[in-house]
Amino acid sequence: MPSLPMTIPRSLEALAPDLPAGVLDETFRAASERLDRYIGALIREMASALDLASGEQPDPDRLVAERAWSDGGRLAVRWLVETLELYGLTEPTSGGWRLVPGPATAPAAELRAEAERLVPATAPAYEVLALCAAALPAVLRGELRGQDALFGPTTLGLWFDYFSNTNPHYALNNIIAGVAVARAAGTGARVLEVGGGGGSAAEAALAALTQAGKPPSGYVFTELQPAFLRRGTRAVQRVLPEGCEVRSLRFDINFDPAPQGLDGARFDVVFGVNTLHLAHDLTATLVNLRALLAPGGALIVGELLRPTPTAPVHLELPFTLLEEYGHVPLSEGIRERPGFMSASGWMRALDAAGFSEIAVIPAQFERCASIYPGFYCGAVSARA
Numbered sequence: 001m002p003s004l005p006m007t008i009p010r011s012l013e014a015l016a017p018d019l020p021a022g023v024l025d026e027t028f029r030a031a032s033e034r035l036d037r038y039i040g041a042l043i044r045e046m047a048s049a050l051d052l053a054s055g056e057q058p059d060p061d062r063l064v065a066e067r068a069w070s071d072g073g074r075l076a077v078r079w080l081v082e083t084l085e086l087y088g089l090t091e092p093t094s095g096g097w098r099l100v101p102g103p104a105t106a107p108a109a110e111l112r113a114e115a116e117r118l119v120p121a122t123a124p125a126y127e128v129l130a131l132c133a134a135a136l137p138a139v140l141r142g143e144l145r146g147q148d149a150l151f152g153p154t155t156l157g158l159w160f161d162y163f164s165n166t167n168p169h170y171a172l173n174n175i176i177a178g179v180a181v182a183r184a185a186g187t188g189a190r191v192l193e194v195g196g197g198g199g200s201a202a203e204a205a206l207a208a209l210t211q212a213g214k215p216p217s218g219y220v221f222t223e224l225q226p227a228f229l230r231r232g233t234r235a236v237q238r239v240l241p242e243g244c245e246v247r248s249l250r251f252d253i254n255f256d257p258a259p260q261g262l263d264g265a266r267f268d269v270v271f272g273v274n275t276l277h278l279a280h281d282l283t284a285t286l287v288n289l290r291a292l293l294a295p296g297g298a299l300i301v302g303e304l305l306r307p308t309p310t311a312p313v314h315l316e317l318p319f320t321l322l323e324e325y326g327h328v329p330l331s332e333g334i335r336e337r338p339g340f341m342s343a344s345g346w347m348r349a350l351d352a353a354g355f356s357e358i359a360v361i362p363a364q365f366e367r368c369a370s371i372y373p374g375f376y377c378g379a380v381s382a383r384a
Ligand SMILES: C[S@@+](CC[C@H](N)C(=O)[O-])C[C@H]1O[C@@H](n2cnc3c(N)ncnc32)[C@H](O)[C@@H]1O
Pocket: 163, 164, 174, 194, 195, 196, 197, 198, 199, 200, 201, 223, 224, 225, 228, 251, 252, 253, 254, 272, 273, 274, 275, 278, 324
């Protein structure tokens, strides 16, 4: 696998002709390269702050045990060690690994300031990463829970800005899921969205459906957290096509839909963006969603996809600090590590849940990820 940061090959665009034209253009690639360089500088600074910069270090689990660090930071430490490796900043030793100097780089704060000056809309991606990096030492000392560092009254606005179509580092997943929803739907479809958050995926899906000349007849927007549900519902109402009925519901993907207000409901499309990897019992959740589909209906799983079942994701740090992200049962061939899954893992999971016609968008996702290991955006579609 090539190391990060890298010049993202132009050929990436040609490998994804099934995405809307221009989404992987020069502007997007340049913004991604800047974020990649920032993360490269950030991980070196994090390694120094955690006193990992000199001498041999053991594997992440032993490191956490030897330093008596809190278990709440275990996944973040694994992320740090693997991301240093992905950036070519480690070398193996007989007992573990050691940091190597790597090419000179500007300080992370300088790279961030320059990136935000060039594209101000990318600021939430930098702010979230900086917030997590600053919180990690206290999380490891057991003084702070990742959850509390990330989500509180002062950071809610940041998350609305992060999970937004104005943030170029988040919007692509929504665009791809929107394309998949519009492709799977007929005219006048009944659509259910799960984990709709602040409504950014809904905006993208409704835009794609409208653009495809397939306005839906009904849209059920669901989300677990009340603050997101309120915000997301307002977002949906703002962009609702004429004649489309909207309903909003608090819904937990880990429980039976019937007592949650979906008893007897049938949909033509069910979708979620960056939510279904949080399912505790993935097969049970997918089976429940399949039962909500009318015959021939489609499930669209818009997700950040790992390049391979166990590959690191250099953008993953914020999620590694959340309990619900890390505490999920693993399953060979499907979910081989907590959190985001690979395209092949999703395909197997959907197959195990009884779906058919399972396909990935972009179809050449694995080739895209093999030429640029920071390429994670995709959607998996399947029929009931
Ligand atoms: C990464 S965000 C994605 C938000 C939204 N899809 C978007 O793209 O703007 C994941 C969302 O899943 C929600 N979520 C977390 N656990 C959930 C669960 N068990 N059931 C339903 N939603 C859940 C979170 O509250 C959050 O809004």
